Amino acid sequence: MTDAGRVVISVEDLHKGFDGHEVLRGVSVEIRRGECVAIVGRSGAGKTVLLELLIGALTPDRGRILVPHPDRPDGPLVDMAQLDEEELDRVRAQTAVVFQQDALYSTTVHENIALALRETLRLPEPEIERRVREALAEVGLPPSPAMLKTRRDELSGGMRKRVAIARALALRPRAIAYDDPTAGLDPSRAGAIHELIWKAHQSLGAPGSRQTTLVITHDKDLLRRFEPRVVMLEEGRVFFDGPWSQFKASDSPNIRPYFDLTP
Numbered sequence: 001m002t003d004a005g006r007v008v009i010s011v012e013d014l015h016k017g018f019d020g021h022e023v024l025r026g027v028s029v030e031i032r033r034g035e036c037v038a039i040v041g042r043s044g045a046g047k048t049v050l051l052e053l054l055i056g057a058l059t060p061d062r063g064r065i066l067v068p069h070p071d072r073p074d075g076p077l078v079d080m081a082q083l084d085e086e087e088l089d090r091v092r093a094q095t096a097v098v099f100q101q102d103a104l105y106s107t108t109v110h111e112n113i114a115l116a117l118r119e120t121l122r123l124p125e126p127e128i129e130r131r132v133r134e135a136l137a138e139v140g141l142p143p144s145p146a147m148l149k150t151r152r153d154e155l156s157g158g159m160r161k162r163v164a165i166a167r168a169l170a171l172r173p174r175a176i177a178y179d180d181p182t183a184g185l186d187p188s189r190a191g192a193i194h195e196l197i198w199k200a201h202q203s204l205g206a207p208g209s210r211q212t213t214l215v216i217t218h219d220k221d222l223l224r225r226f227e228p229r230v231v232m233l234e235e236g237r238v239f240f241d242g243p244w245s246q247f248k249a250s251d252s253p254n255i256r257p258y259f260d261l262t263p
C-alpha cells in the first residue's frame with residue numbers, strides 16, 4: 001500500500017510580521033506527499049519567510065504548522081511548536097532546503113555535504129563517504145579527491161548551486177524545498193538545474209511515493225517545464241492555489257503582470 005497523497009505539511013492561518021509590518025497575514029496551505037508545488041509571488045511577498053517558518057528557523061506570530069513527528073513519520077502530524085530543538089533538527093533533515101543564497105559553509109565541498117550527515121543524522125563514516133560521493137554524482141559533479149577538497153570560494157555560481165543540491169539530496173529527505181534555485185543563472189545553466197530538480201522529484205521520497213518538492217521561483221521556464229501546482233502569495237495571503245494550467249490561463253490582473261504568460 002502506498003500513502004502518496006497524504007498531507008505532510010499543513011500550514012494553518014500563519015501570521016508573521018517584523019517591526020510592525022505584517023508579511024504573512026493568514027496563510028493556509030496543505031502539501032501532500034509526492035506533490036511538486038511552486039510558490040510564486042512578487043519580491044518581498046514573504047516566500048522565503050514562509051519557508052523559514054516551515055523549517056522552524058522563524059516562529060509564527062499566530063497560526064500553526066503541522067509536520068510528521070521525526071520519530072513517527074507515518075503517524076499523525078504534530079504542531080512544530082511542540083517539538084524540542086533536537087527534534088526540530090531532525091525535522092529539518094527530513095525537509096532539506098536549498099537556500100536562496102546557497103548558504104554553503106566557507107569550507108570544502110566534502111565538509112559541506114558531510115556535516116549534517118555526521119552531526120544531525122549521526123551516520124557512520126563509511127556511509128557518509130558513500131553518500132557524499134553519490135550525491136555529487138547525482139548532481140553531475142565528479143566525486144574526485146580534487147572536487148571534494150575544493151573550497152566554496154573557488155566554485156562558480158552554477159557549481160555552488162549543484163553542491164547545495166547535493167547537500168540536500170545526501171540527507172535522503174522526504175521533501176526538498178528550493179528557494180529561487182535558478183536566480184542569476186544563464187538559461188543553459190538554469191536548464192541544467194531544472195533537470196536536476198526534476199530528476200530528484202521523480203526519485204522515491206518514501207515507499208511508493210515520489211519526492212515531495214517545493215520550489216520558490218520567479219522562473220517561467222521552470223514553471224512551464226514542471227507544470228506544478230502553483231501557490232501564489234499576495235498581500236500576505238494565498239491569492240491563488242491550483243494547477244499550472246489554471247494559473248497560466250488566468251486573466252487576473254494580479255497574475256498577468258508578474259508572469260508574462262503570453263505565448
Ligand SMILES: Nc1ncnc2c1ncn2[C@@H]1O[C@H](COP(=O)(O)OP(=O)(O)OP(=O)(O)O)[C@@H](O)[C@H]1O
Pocket residue numbers: 018023041042043044045046047048049050100180
Ligand atoms: N529576519 C527579518 N527581519 C526583518 N524583516 C524581514 C526578515 N526576513 C524577511 N523580512 C521582510 O519580510 C518581507 C518578505 O521577505 P521575503 O524574503 O520572504 O520575500 P520573498 O518573497 O522571498 O522575496 P524575493 O522573491 O525577493 O526573494 C520583506 O519585506 C523583508 O524585508
Ligand SMILES: [Mg+2]
Pocket residue numbers: 047048049100179180
Ligand atoms: Mg526570497
